[in-house]
Amino acid sequence: MFSGKAIFRSSAAATAILMAASCASVDQELLEAKLPDAPAVWTADADVTVAPTGDWVAAFHDNALRGLIDEALERNNNYLATAANLDQAREGARISRANLLPTLGASARSSRNAIVTDPTSAAQAGGNADASGLRAQEIEDRFGLDSDGDGRLDGLDTDNDGFIDADLPNRRLYINNFSLGAQIQWELDVWGRLTDETRASYKDAAAAYADLEAARLSLAARVAQAWFSLIEARQQRELAERDTQARERNLRVTERRYDRGVSSSLDVRLSRSALGSSQANLALRQRLELESSRALEVLLGRYPSAELEAAATLPSLPQLAGAGAPGEILARRPDLAAAEARMESAGLRARAARKQMLPQLTLSSQISTSGPNLADVLDPERLAGNIAAGLFQPLFQGGRLLANSKRARAAAQASLYSYVQTVLTAYQEAENAIAAETLLAAREEALRLAYEEAAAAEDLTERRYSSGAATIFNLLDAQTRRISSESAYIQAQQQRVSNRVQLYLAIGGDFLTEEKLASLQAETGE
Template sequence: MLRGGVAVSLLALGACASVDQTLLDAQLPDPPAAWTASEALGDAPTGDWLAAFGDDALYALIDEAVRHNNTLLAAAANLEAARANSRIARANLLPTLNASANASRNAIVTDPAAAAQSGTGADLGGLRAKELEEMFGVDRDGDGRLDGLDLDGDGFAEAPLPNRRVYINNYSLGAQIQWELDLWGRLADETRAAYRDARASLADFRGAQLSIAGAVAQSWFALIEARQQRELAERDVTARESNLRVTERRFERGVASSLDVRLARSALGSSQANLAFRQRTEKEAARRLEVLLGRYPAAELEAAESLPQLPRLDGAGAPGEILARRPDLLAAEARMEAAGLRARAARKQLLPRLTLSSQISTSGPELADVIDPERLAGNIAAGLFQPLFQGGRVRANAKRARALAEAALLDYAETALRAYEEAENAIAAEAYLAAREEALKLAYEEAAAAEALTERRYASGAATIFNLLDAQTRRISAESAYIQATRQRVANRVVLYLAIGGDFVTEAKLAAAPPGAPGGK
């Protein structure tokens, strides 16, 4: 009967893989041969994607973040914990050996007189009354009570007989070995699952490195933009102040009206308010980056003068390649495999377990007794454990593990779809943002030329204050939008490298890589 039940269980276990594959195929469509957003892109960039920005300061910042960022250090600690947990799981496959050693000494206070009176019926510390009489004293007056100690053996007690303290020593040594034979591979499945967890933690660590590098790059470029916007606001304030001085002089000569003066003052106030906003934005951007670096957010970090000029993107690889490159996908895949192995191990809980155990022990009142072969005692036993009735706990646990495995599989499929979406969006945005940047550059250049022309016409009296303020506002707005578009294109390039699973290389990253990680020491 047992053999038939085992066969059915093993058949059920063998069917799990095909069911899971069917579910995965249903939820994860086959990727196309090329990205739909752009088919002209070639192979994915390899090596160090930071090199595309040509910014030595960015290298130094990412180096610092890799060494000091708390999120990354926490990921490294989680990796160590996962590796230790895998070693713990592997230990279940091996026998356990425990040893014990004890030494004790007990003191028993005895009354030799009372022992003598009680005759052979008293047993104090293993000594009879007659033995106590011979050891401790004599009955000098013949009343049946021990009166004192016979120290010199002449039959006369020299001192009153006190209560006596008897010491009993005991030494023991034991060892026990126990081993569960992995008949059905349950323990092996649990061990493999723990190793998959460690692999997932390694991917999480690599993903954390990539995420921190991306966050530092994005924050660095945001700080550069904030600096450029602040400098633009300062130039705007300077221009508005110049307008106000010119308008006031014209008003004093009767050439301009008080309306012109008030409009110039209003424009200056708006520019000063925008400058205060840009100054606050720059300080916040600096603090955000400093926190990523593990520094105190003192807003002391100074940005570069301009954003990098991007080279042309040569390629992004094929969609299917990101499944083997992106750390989050590798982690999700490892956790999916771990959940499947645990589901299989949970099903095997229904099968019988065979455990071997052996125990040896020895004891005695003398230390030499623990190594006396004649005192050695031991046993060896084997036990077969088969769950019969546990209120449905084992089967419910197996169903729960199977459901968790399916959830992990669906999480993997969803992570893959989101990865495809991020890459497609970033590839498509590469062209759109480049076109937008060029258009805004043209708008800015024409607005700057129009501003210069209007300033000359206003100085000659051919243009009004309205024309001048409008031209200056258009130029400021166009230049600000152009700076923002440039930063958005640079930021999207970072997003693209992260989406396709690009890597980066710095000395700090190599030093921070744990043993066993790619590039680790």
């Protein structure tokens, strides 16, 4: 058996160990061990270390795009849901903070009970055979049946001398009771457990706010990319239309040559085959344009009716000003800020879970009063109250508290690993986008040259075919080569513009909405 002193010493030692173990919400050594050091410059391009400032949407010189982004921020359902999650997190933080304050409750109650009495039976129990012969005053004194005070029993027949001539009826008595009460309860935050839980809730709210900023930036990027994809789809559809028209001209020319005996039936069949392929490609491009339009309309919160018309050409990109140093994205990217806030929240909850095994001190007070009349309830002399303080020390709960502490600790470590992985992914996205900036520009230039040369070769071949110096094979090959190179060139333009959007998203670039622009103009007085 263990003595009381031994148990007390063990409990005190455990308390000291727990307090020492709850000094930090996250192991800094573990974080530094898992998070790699960021280089001073980007490995993909060391010349883009200057952080971009201002409005990245303005770099595309597209007013329609800005209007689409503002519309999406007002009507996109996923973004509005993220905003609602922020409100939910903020209210949750306020609820958690309320645990630090005392709680006050009040109660009020009223009741009315009916008691049925039989005066005749009572009179007989007092020695009378029946109620006859009893004076009304005696019945009144015993049973209080003269409610109106006229000296006559209510509802009873009496003779001239005041004696009762008949049996007494049953009497219904009413008893009223009113009560008021108030209770106050307050758990003192001796070890800081409630403070840790409150701070964790506010960290969750901070993460929700960062989620909203990340959703805002992500939605703007998705709208921009969807807009540019729609423009590309329109250009590809127009290219397919021109190709189909060219194939139709070829077929007419070939059929006239066949009628004159200059061309063979093989030339006619090859021309028809080429026209069929172009028509199939046109149907595909039309479908892709409709789907691109519907995808953008859904982002805008519109019905996907494919009525949104794209611009004629993709924007020309200016020279990239810079992307900042790699370490700067930790502060600029809102998704990293959200992951960091959640990591800190998990650490605080792990610390609070350890403190659950410490004693809890609670103060409580109760005041109550009651009486048969409402005025009695308000009588200060009837007030009765008490104040009590309780110290609760968990001793044995089947390992629940220890398991809960270990679970919270594991959740904090998982959140830390998730944060580190998010940082690495952010570095990867930025490095890929910066490297692609140069490579896609080189690819676009090469495809532009290929397209221009293919177009010139097509014109030359058409002239030679008309004069009989080139075969139908030469013409179809030249036209196919030109269509393929022009289509690839359009696609390369779209990929480069889309990558520029992805780059701004990867480095946490900002942009100006109409609301921000109005606020900025108000601050500068413009």
